[in-house]
Amino acid sequence: MSGATAFRRRYGASPLHLLLVLASFALTAYAGTRLLKGDAVGVALWFVGAALLHDLVLLPLYSVLDRGAQLPGAPWPSVNYVRVPAFVSGLLLLVWWPLVLRRVGHYTATTGLPAGGFLGRWLLITAALFAASAATLLVRRWHASGPARRAARRRRRDRGTPR
Template structure:
């Protein structure tokens, strides 16, 4: 067992879970590609290009702007984290949030006009929770640095 840990760098359970996750991802990939293979490949390539050429520069510029507004402050992460989570929710649910899916109500029987309000509410709650954590950290004072 110690030889495995020296060779692999982690426990046997970690290796087993890693292999199981690769097997699950491979199974999902095979199932996904059995339908419209070209469409799936184009979607993955398009998503990578969109992220690397459009989204990454946008949020890098936004992050630099916030850093310049609050220079040298460790509280920058209290803006980054809720903004990231809100953006991730928007990225995943944008057709419903922006009401770009006309057949949603017919297909599911659920109303499609509630997603924008709920996304705004979740975003507000994320920023309020982050502000509360920042306030607690500020009130409790700085933590001692480990030696």
């Protein structure tokens, strides 16, 4: 058995893998000790929390909502008519929630800009997103029902025309 094969058996990957990871961990330690100076516990909590925020908080939350929207008897022909606008609206809130929910008390004092209005604008954007989705649904229904409407018109015309 060659040395490289023995190494792979014991380690599970090539020596290059180990060297690259060790180089990265050394850089992490160099920057990490500086990152942790000061409020070490707070920073560590934020770091690990940031790693888990999506996977253990956001994902279960939006997955449950998405499943709920697909329950049998849901009123829409495709869940995407509600999924897409809800996703975009939720995304805007996720990024801009401190301003939308007025969590930044010193915003006006600092910038000279009005703190109100973010919530209203986010709600109006949300309304526009759902309205656009509704319009899309209407247009698609109209197109889908085209053949049936043309057939009905033809029947009416045929009935009304004396032979």
